[in-house]
Amino acid sequence: MTAVPGPEAAVALRPLPPRAARVTGGFWARRLEANRAAIPLGRERLAGAGSIGNLRIAAGEATGAAEGAGFRDSDVYKWLEAVAWEYARDPAEGLLAELRELGGTIAAAQRADGYLNSVVQIRGEEPYARLWNSHELYCAGHLFQAAVAAARATGEKGLLRVATRLADHLAGTFGPGLRGELDGHPVVETALVELYRETGVRRYLDLARHFVEARGHGLATKPGFDPSHYGDPGHYSDRLPVREARGPEGHAVRAVYFAAGATDVAIEAGDAGLLAALRRQYDTMRRGRQHVTGAVGARWDGEAFGEDYELPPDRAYAETCAAIGTLQWAWRLLLATGESGYADQIELLLYNAVLPAVSLTGADYFYVNTLHRRTGARGDLQRSPAHGRRPWFNCACCPPNVMRTLAALPAYLATGGDDGLQVHQYAPGTLASGGLTVDVGTGYPWDGLVTVTVRQAPPRETELALRVPEWAGGSTLDGEPVAAGGYARVRRVFQAGDVVRLRMPMPARLLAAGDRVDATRGCVAVTRGPLVYAIEQPDQPSGAVLEDLRIDPAVPPRPEHRQDLLGGVTVLRADGALARGPGDSPYRPYGQPAPAGPAADLTLIPYYAWANRGPHAMRVWIPCLQST
């Protein structure tokens, strides 16, 4: 859910109103259409998993036992949020009918006192008794987000009334002088702030602030905590108060959702100290706990952040939801600060951490986004990426999270106000703010030319700010050099028909990891423009086992657009060679020369497009020829 700060919020940038940013073609338009086509499939899968059934049973519309764990409702709410944003993007009666029908069921499922969790209700459990693992406030948070989205997209307030009744129940249950437990899984914090923004009800912000400040004292693992569960308070972002923590730790999704919520609180409360703490935390993450794709989460065990510099490509957890939470956090920090680095992060995350989680068809998903799949890898669990993407999961948090995030994508493109427009992400379409309306034309991410044509302009000086990514050295604005890592700004009285051209060179770039990152030593990752690339088995020379391919980092990879491949991608051709095979022992005396292998050219595809031809071997980090 994108944040829309309230009128008194301490922000540098302001989101555009609904429909003020539109994607009309190009790369993202195709991805958004695939996402829209998956909406009805999501409905079917939610029904098949019993998630919608749970709500119907709680509503008295059906009978039976509850399916699955207590967080199932949240899958439905995330899907509803996707429906709402899709309605905002392109209204259709079917979408509105879904919102009304399911909204009615949810309203009917709600208890008279405002409490709502279908699984707890059906099973007759005591509300909030196992909050460390019941996900009751987590579900509430996703309901609030869906309700706000529905209200903004449709103007209808039915779901919002359910949300405020539940929020009132929470506010009457938790807080100073009331119950002190915390939900083991954050998200309610950011959702309460957004509900405050939509309704103006201050107690929702106050409750969010309470939840943010109360965390970090081990409350999430009390009381009634089952010690056979994950016993580390860090797992729940509950080891250190938010102002003291060095960076996000433990369960990655929980940590970044919480950080996004804390940032929302900092913005709305104008709390500069809290904002500074969250910026430091983000920086800690960026410096040592973020994969080159932008994804976060190093460990399967606990679905968690690792230590600094613990970034294994093969066992990267990189949960889809964690990328989405990081995106939400970066967006809030961008609004708060106006710094282009956060928009760079959003770009990185969208193309290389969120998009890889969904197939080109839009219908299948990764839960775990590995950066390295070995030849013959075996999927031992349902969520193993070795299987390839899947239609759904027993724990189905990720698929509807992708749906709602892509449906909301236009909101991330630009910010603005009466003084002009700030363009953060590039896609063909239109952007409008404060009387300034522009058309954006671009072949991004394959080509770095962005042409902005003014369609309407106010009769006063305004500013057009175009992000020049950190990677885009040598860029020019209307032929004049502009610095990478900031905004190129044009301030004048614009006229309809004015054209501004930003040209960003896109050579292939080879990245090495820093000296303290062990898992990728001797390897390079290849990027071009905003995209991280990978080698996948089907594109390599016949007979070359992917594990044995080595790249020559001295020869720049060459781009080649292939309209026939993977829906149309620019591939990179690189020089390389084959290493010898695995040999008899994994350990050999240092310096014993490996027999020279034959030359073998490598073909790299954008990482987001891998695993669309079956599950093959793939790697983002490619060993260099000269490594020992």
Added chain:
Amino acid sequence: MTAVPGPEAAVALRPLPPRAARVTGGFWARRLEANRAAIPLGRERLAGAGSIGNLRIAAGEATGAAEGAGFRDSDVYKWLEAVAWEYARDPAEGLLAELRELGGTIAAAQRADGYLNSVVQIRGEEPYARLWNSHELYCAGHLFQAAVAAARATGEKGLLRVATRLADHLAGTFGPGLRGELDGHPVVETALVELYRETGVRRYLDLARHFVEARGHGLATKPGFDPSHYGDPGHYSDRLPVREARGPEGHAVRAVYFAAGATDVAIEAGDAGLLAALRRQYDTMRRGRQHVTGAVGARWDGEAFGEDYELPPDRAYAETCAAIGTLQWAWRLLLATGESGYADQIELLLYNAVLPAVSLTGADYFYVNTLHRRTGARGDLQRSPAHGRRPWFNCACCPPNVMRTLAALPAYLATGGDDGLQVHQYAPGTLASGGLTVDVGTGYPWDGLVTVTVRQAPPRETELALRVPEWAGGSTLDGEPVAAGGYARVRRVFQAGDVVRLRMPMPARLLAAGDRVDATRGCVAVTRGPLVYAIEQPDQPSGAVLEDLRIDPAVPPRPEHRQDLLGGVTVLRADGALARGPGDSPYRPYGQPAPAGPAADLTLIPYYAWANRGPHAMRVWIPCLQST
């Protein structure tokens, strides 16, 4: 538990009888004394955890609720096995009293029909109803092993009678035409074979064979399996029949215990096809799934083997019990084949995978044996090695497993028969077989000279075979060159006073991992003799953060014996330098030169000795100066 094959077993080598191999001084004598000193502490900790109390309650000697999970009994049995082997090593009344007293409690706890599991009995659960996770046969297996050890060590059969009554109950419950489930956690297979060897009761071997052959058809995850548990049959070594599996997979302890049991069955049944399958499996493990220390287990998630070449030092799981199970498996393959490579493996495992799990005091243990602890690493779970070693664990499988393994260590030193002696491991002491008695003198593992002095010899030609490890190139036997990776053999009519001298050079050796091992690219591991070395923070130059130390692989590290350090160790001094610090971003353009750092010499200690001065940063794999 070491294996003692029956008279008709298909083996190349035969274990020595109890007390025929004795350690009288040197390196291992001190470690065994520390282990013996920990025996009473183990008793206290078992009592403190309620594990002994469970048996007392089941026996009617106490009242109360059962503590912990159903595998608790096995901790007591493993500790009793340690007591038995200690009694065999050096009899003491106190040890015998322990065996009798606890043995009496166990006998009293056993049901009239032979069934025995204190937790199941106290809780009134149905026996074998949740066999996929109840560990009932696992506990039975550890009881059998303790009972056999007690019988061999003391000649008393009390515990053996309990064991055979339980084994008879199992034989009447499971097998063809009876119940078909399998215990989720193997160990009963090897234990049943050892019980057959001790008692001669064939049905125990038959039942072991049934359990070995029945595995691999998904039976361990049926019936009553809880789908929220680990759902992959591979986790339970139950995905493929033992004859078809490429190598051990899934939960590492389960896999190697099962493989050891299957090898026992192959030996006793003279099943060459089964033996060949297990040798292939061992080789698969050795080539791609074994850490340089000999430890196995790459993943925290599922405590499991990873894919081939997935060998992360920092997140190595390398569970202590998995090293012990691998040791047991290697011992059985050594007996079956007589090949020195398996004895090399036993050496590697003893020094670098089992011994590192216990403190120099003998009283604290690692559950997880990491090969890399980062500066400031935080222990998030009780078993995190970041904490350092601990006295006990909630899941306390490892501490008593170390105790019983070290107590049985003399059994691994040599094999023999009427035709002579085969010496596999070197320690000062005496070895006797078939009328040939020798004294062994050596400063091993610090010095590679082994002096074997004949004390008694039969009046006929016999053979003395001394293992020359694969690492010991340039070795000589009485001045004559002998090949590394085999046995140096002297066959003659020995006379008392004869001396044979094996001299094994021990230069420091730098190892690199094979081309397909990603996690240690650009690094070397340093070994000397049988020992793997590591850098630990306290030994490094002041102010040098361990992560930033780089070794110069072109300069051979120099040994230096330090009697004052860590109980007396030979350290290695290596040339190196400091890399630049972590920098602002974990990713940088490839080839951008890192500022040259100042020279910094490294001091390496034996890996087994790390974490005896508090939990500090440590690494086995050290980045090389020339790596990018």
